[in-house]
Amino acid sequence: MDFFSPAQIAGYAAFVFGIAAFLQTTDRPLKLLNGTQCIAYAIHFFLLGNIPAMATATVSAARSFLALRTSSPLLAVAVVAxxxxxxxxxxxxxxxxxxxxxxxxxxLAMFLMRGIPMRLVMLACCLMWLVNNVLSGSIGGTLLEASIAIAMVSTIVRMVRARRAAAAA
Incomplete structure (x- = not known):
């Protein structure tokens, strides 16, 4: 396996954007960086020949950018459709x-949820992508999703602690 093939380089770019996204404690930068990560992911999966992953990553990029502007349930349903x-x-x-x-x-998480609940659903999504990537033989993608899962758990813990501290004050 070529660790520096164009496919893997695109996967490494997705890795950087994905980690940056899920370390965010505010929703707007998370959505912006997640959209950028999805673009790199779409390129990565196109080069790997995984068309379902490429297609859904492309739609997910559009979804993340749209979620910056609106939280319309109708738009969420349209994107899911x-x-x-x-x-x-x-x-x-x-x-x-x-x-x-x-x-x-x-x-659904990006459009209809906020804060900790959104991140919990995104963690479940991350685990589904992790399985996809392992089955696809995606080195960068597997590292990305494993790292994002760890980053999201860390961020969720920080957000819970901050919420508790604010409630105690």
Missing amino acids: ILLAIGSQVVTHWTGWLPVAASACGT
Whole structure:
């Protein structure tokens, strides 16, 4: 396996943006960096030939950028419908549904949730992407999702502690 192939380099870029995103304790920078990470991820999966992951990462990038401007439940439903329609066209094996499900749940979290609950759902999505990446043979993606999971758990713990400290004050 070539650690410095164009596919892996795109995966490393996604890694950097993803870690930066999920270390954020405010939602706006998280969504902006997550959208950027999804663009790098789409390129990464295109180069790896994983079309379901590439397609859902592309839609997820648009979703993250749209979530900066609106929290419309109707738009969330539309994005989920687009993800399911794309999935029905490009998924050829059950594993192809992992990134579709992760992106659909992530969409609902990005549009309809805030703070700690949003990050808990995003953590579940991250674990679905982790399984996809292991099955895809994606080195950078596997490292990315494992690291994001650790970063999100850390951020959630910090947010819970801050909430408790504020309540005690």
